[in-house]
Amino acid sequence: MSRPGFVLEVDDRTPPLLVHNGEGFLLERFPLGTRVVYPPEALPPVRDVEEAIQNALLHPLESEPLPELLRPGMRLTIAFDDISLPLPPMKKPDIRQRIIEAVLTMAADAGVDDVELISANALHRRLTPNELRDIVGERVFRSFFPDGKLYNFDAEDAENLTHLGQTRHGEDVEISKRAAESDLLVYVNVNLVAMDGGHKSTSIGLASYKSLKHHHNSHTMIHSRSFMDHKASKMHHSAWRMGEILTEHVKVFQIETTLNNDIFGGPLEFLQKREWEWSIKDQASMLGAKRGLALAPAKARRKIFQDVRANYGLTGIHAGKIEPVHDKTIENVHKQHLVEVQGQSDVAIMGVPFVGPYNVNSVMNPILAACMGLGYYFNSYRGNPIVRKDGAVILYHPVDYEFSQLHHPSYVDFFEEVLSESTDPATIEAKFEKQYAEDPWYIHLYRTSYAYHGVHPFYMWYWISHALDHCGDIVWVGANRKTVERMGFRSASTLQDALEMVSHSVGRSPSITYLHNPPHLLADVR
Amino acid sequence: MMLALEMYRSPAKFLAAKAVGSRIPGVLTGPAAPLRLVTINEPKADRDGWARIRPILSGICGSDLGMVTGHTKLYFSALVSMPFVPGHEIVGELLEDCEDLPKGTRVVMDSVLTCAARGVEPCESCVAGRTNRCDRITVGHVAPGLQTGFCQDTGGGWGNVMVAHRSQLYAVPDGLSDERAVLTEPLAGAVHTALRAKVEPGQSVLVSGAGAVGLFATLALRELTQAGRITVVAKHPKQRELAKAFGASDVVAPDEVFRGVRRATGAFRLKPELNAKEFLLGGVDIAVDAVGSKDSIDTVLRVTKAGGRVVLAGMPSTGADLSPVWFRELELTGTYASSREEPNDRPAFETALEIAAKAPLDGVVGARYPLYRWREALDHAQSAGRLGTVKVAFDVRAS
Ligand SMILES: [Zn+2]
Ligand SMILES: [Zn+2]
Numbered sequence A: 001m002s003r004p005g006f007v008l009e010v011d012d013r014t015p016p017l018l019v020h021n022g023e024g025f026l027l028e029r030f031p032l033g034t035r036v037v038y039p040p041e042a043l044p045p046v047r048d049v050e051e052a053i054q055n056a057l058l059h060p061l062e063s064e065p066l067p068e069l070l071r072p073g074m075r076l077t078i079a080f081d082d083i084s085l086p087l088p089p090m091k092k093p094d095i096r097q098r099i100i101e102a103v104l105t106m107a108a109d110a111g112v113d114d115v116e117l118i119s120a121n122a123l124h125r126r127l128t129p130n131e132l133r134d135i136v137g138e139r140v141f142r143s144f145f146p147d148g149k150l151y152n153f154d155a156e157d158a159e160n161l162t163h164l165g166q167t168r169h170g171e172d173v174e175i176s177k178r179a180a181e182s183d184l185l186v187y188v189n190v191n192l193v194a195m196d197g198g199h200k201s202t203s204i205g206l207a208s209y210k211s212l213k214h215h216h217n218s219h220t221m222i223h224s225r226s227f228m229d230h231k232a233s234k235m236h237h238s239a240w241r242m243g244e245i246l247t248e249h250v251k252v253f254q255i256e257t258t259l260n261n262d263i264f265g266g267p268l269e270f271l272q273k274r275e276w277e278w279s280i281k282d283q284a285s286m287l288g289a290k291r292g293l294a295l296a297p298a299k300a301r302r303k304i305f306q307d308v309r310a311n312y313g314l315t316g317i318h319a320g321k322i323e324p325v326h327d328k329t330i331e332n333v334h335k336q337h338l339v340e341v342q343g344q345s346d347v348a349i350m351g352v353p354f355v356g357p358y359n360v361n362s363v364m365n366p367i368l369a370a371c372m373g374l375g376y377y378f379n380s381y382r383g384n385p386i387v388r389k390d391g392a393v394i395l396y397h398p399v400d401y402e403f404s405q406l407h408h409p410s411y412v413d414f415f416e417e418v419l420s421e422s423t424d425p426a427t428i429e430a431k432f433e434k435q436y437a438e439d440p441w442y443i444h445l446y447r448t449s450y451a452y453h454g455v456h457p458f459y460m461w462y463w464i465s466h467a468l469d470h471c472g473d474i475v476w477v478g479a480n481r482k483t484v485e486r487m488g489f490r491s492a493s494t495l496q497d498a499l500e501m502v503s504h505s506v507g508r509s510p511s512i513t514y515l516h517n518p519p520h521l522l523a524d525v526r
Numbered sequence B: 001m002m003l004a005l006e007m008y009r010s011p012a013k014f015l016a017a018k019a020v021g022s023r024i025p026g027v028l029t030g031p032a033a034p035l036r037l038v039t040i041n042e043p044k045a046d047r048d049g050w051a052r053i054r055p056i057l058s059g060i061c062g063s064d065l066g067m068v069t070g071h072t073k074l075y076f077s078a079l080v081s082m083p084f085v086p087g088h089e090i091v092g093e094l095l096e097d098c099e100d101l102p103k104g105t106r107v108v109m110d111s112v113l114t115c116a117a118r119g120v121e122p123c124e125s126c127v128a129g130r131t132n133r134c135d136r137i138t139v140g141h142v143a144p145g146l147q148t149g150f151c152q153d154t155g156g157g158w159g160n161v162m163v164a165h166r167s168q169l170y171a172v173p174d175g176l177s178d179e180r181a182v183l184t185e186p187l188a189g190a191v192h193t194a195l196r197a198k199v200e201p202g203q204s205v206l207v208s209g210a211g212a213v214g215l216f217a218t219l220a221l222r223e224l225t226q227a228g229r230i231t232v233v234a235k236h237p238k239q240r241e242l243a244k245a246f247g248a249s250d251v252v253a254p255d256e257v258f259r260g261v262r263r264a265t266g267a268f269r270l271k272p273e274l275n276a277k278e279f280l281l282g283g284v285d286i287a288v289d290a291v292g293s294k295d296s297i298d299t300v301l302r303v304t305k306a307g308g309r310v311v312l313a314g315m316p317s318t319g320a321d322l323s324p325v326w327f328r329e330l331e332l333t334g335t336y337a338s339s340r341e342e343p344n345d346r347p348a349f350e351t352a353l354e355i356a357a358k359a360p361l362d363g364v365v366g367a368r369y370p371l372y373r374w375r376e377a378l379d380h381a382q383s384a385g386r387l388g389t390v391k392v393a394f395d396v397r398a399s
Helices: A051-058 A097-107 A128-136 A137-145 A197-207 A216-221 A234-249 A264-271 A280-296 A298-306 A322-337 A366-377 A410-416 A427-437 A440-448 A456-463 A466-471 A481-486 A493-508 B011-019 B024-029 B062-069 B074-079 B185-198 B212-224 B237-244 B256-266 B296-300 B323-328 B348-358 B370-382
Strands: A005-007 A015-018 A023-030 A035-038 A075-080 A114-119 A149-153 A161-166 A172-176 A183-187 A252-259 A312-319 A340-341 A345-351 A380-381 A389-394 A473-477 A491-492 A511-513 A522-526 B002-007 B036-040 B049-058 B089-094 B106-109 B162-165 B169-171 B204-206 B230-233 B250-252 B267-272 B278-281 B284-289 B302-313 B329-336 B366-371 B390-395
Touching: A005 B302, A015 A345, A035 A340, A051 A097, A051 A312, A051 B284, A075 A197, A075 A234, A097 A114, A097 A128, A097 A137, A097 B162, A114 A137, A114 B162, A128 A149, A137 A149, A149 B185, A161 A234, A161 A252, A172 A234, A172 B106, A183 A197, A197 A234, A197 A322, A216 A234, A216 A456, A252 A280, A252 B049, A264 A280, A280 A298, A298 B002, A312 A322, A312 A410, A312 B036, A322 A340, A366 A410, A366 A456, A366 A466, A389 A493, A389 A522, A410 A427, A410 A440, A410 A456, A410 B256, A427 A440, A427 A456, A440 B267, A456 A466, A466 B024, A466 B366, A473 A493, A481 B002, A511 B089, A511 B256, A511 B267, A522 B366, B002 B370, B024 B106, B036 B370, B049 B366, B062 B370, B089 B185, B089 B390, B106 B185, B169 B348, B185 B212, B185 B348, B204 B212, B204 B256, B204 B296, B212 B237, B212 B284, B212 B348, B230 B256, B237 B278, B250 B256, B256 B278, B256 B284, B256 B296, B278 B323, B284 B296, B284 B348, B296 B302, B296 B323, B366 B370
Parallel strands: A035 A511, A075 A114, A075 A183, A114 A149, A183 A252, A340 A522, A345 A389, A345 A511, A380 A522, A389 A473, A473 A491, B204 B230, B204 B284, B230 B250, B284 B302, B302 B329, B366 B390
Antiparallel strands: A005 A035, A015 A023, A161 A172, A252 A312, B002 B036, B049 B089, B049 B162, B049 B390, B089 B106, B106 B169, B267 B278
């Protein structure tokens, strides 16, 4: 049986603790009394995945069984979460492949022959054919991709978008025309964190900029507390309103899955364990990995991490009507991620790992590093942030000046042009967002190459606006001074220095909480 | 007799100075030093319309530095008469009546020595008021020399006394300080550049270079046109700051031009194979080169949109790649000095005096030197951008 997450207080017997630090990790000794929040161990997985899938499709929540929704001559569209999930990517076969195959089998039995599969990547970059193949599997790929029936959503293809109307708040709902005109839209989701799924799947994943800008903006994001709680997140409220409009027009059959915390296997298995429980073998692999990483050239180091494929086990699968399905999903996600934390602290410490949703098979550039730490990890709470208002956040990541021109061309410009002018989300939104969103070159690269949409770095920056607003100090340990300064932060060479730097706002003996992730955790701050 | 700085070698020989390197003192103390501080006879003003002037402040211009360091083209060797006293950016005081201008009037000077000053039948350009295009700058009763400051007979601003013809002079309004008035000549050049750029309302403009020429061009473009976004290429922090104060919408570093212009205009950026320089499809409507270097010209040609206009406001060096002019059907145009009849139907100097009165020009003359400290003055002017100075001037009265 897996153990729940828990909070450890550092005392003089506590060994140095592991901290993720980009494409590497380090062992850090934390001040006595530091609270360390450990994620729960991986929940036991569902034993028979195929059976669980069949069961979900045949006994859905508040919906007819899938076979009853299928009939000859109908138009069926299957949309699925893109490569930004799960993190790290999962070992084959991908759970999406298994579900899609099951859905397609039922569709074939029912005589449905008009089927299209869409990667719901919204403004994310297109997936390469190989990445699509990794998700849907060889058989589905070969049957649909060559005929253009398996493809990436294109938010800039005006002819293939449909405006479904506006919400009562005046928000436009504009989504994939194919999805909008389908007799049935099946959505295949992978829920890694509580933020995903629900109405976010269709009304965000298949939507255009015109629609997304209503909630992906600094105002909404600063008022979303937290993103992990769809009832307290303004962004989710907006998506839910849009979902109402969308489901008035299209019948959606939602399939959501939840995964356990079994991320690191093989030689990296020690990353999964609690340090004082490391066996001799774990310690050896830790030292080996540490030495190997230190010696490896940057390229090789990157490959080691990018090749990580997680061993996730399925913890649940639910299908049917969006809301009840999502409630079950949240239940499962919370079971895996929630850790109870008593009270806020003066300082929160977080290690930013090598991968985030937007640099799969790519580079974690400075903006993505900031977003990972201050957008995702900072917001990984329920109730209250882990750090008190005007407290300090200390992050670990090298934050090198490194960008992928292929995947993140607008990020480079954003970093150089926008951040040198202002780091205030509302200011840069007003002054620069539209230009970036409508820049024909970015649009061209988004549509024909593998670039994130021009507006994407803005969204990353808005993600962190709640943290910027909430925290008094943000300091990066071991980071490139120039890059973090451009983003409006400070850098320190050691944890000691960082604590020294924040002492004017939190004092010399602040309460400290270290969030020991990944694997992912969700701090339930009481 | 008077004290003056004198240029005393033929420009051809100045080429030797190039070898010494770019540090001015090296050039000036080396074997090829083309400049010396001397006591010489005052120039004569014994013809109608001519009068003597005592310079108060006299600026150091990029073309003066080019002459001293031997970077000026041989093209010009036929257009000067040696030895001469340099200095064509002046504010001075009339030592005698000059037609309608009484003795003691403070004046600024359009330095071009046109048909009127030379006492010859006006050429076609002079008749039309396009005085900077005069074809007779080597004939008449004045020694050859395209401008005052390059002519043996007139003297120049780097001496205690010089002469000028009434056609060159503009009275300085009472409220205008000497520090501002001395900027009139370069400002007039900028007025000419801005008007020659023919900017239509809303058009985007790139100004490459944030020395005096680039900064003043930016100012004039803002004052005289309805340009939309003006992007200025600036290297140094003070230049960036001034470019903004003078009306730039945004400022980019030299190595950010392609990125900056692409962003500003939503152009497409293409990188040819191997080491060929990149270029934009799309780009600014109009580019002004205020540097003159091969790199700068190459860049402005590559970031101007098809059918756009490129204005060369700095003396250009050779070797720029003209393929974009052909492929993008660019209009390539030069601007030299300024003219009596500008497209706004006024002499550039009148417009310039107005701008000099109201623009944020305090502190633009960042350093003043007496003539005897000319080595330091020229050295300072040579590294003005890096030192945060726009204009270095001689304080001639203090000499
Ligand atoms: Zn000049
Ligand atoms: Zn003439």
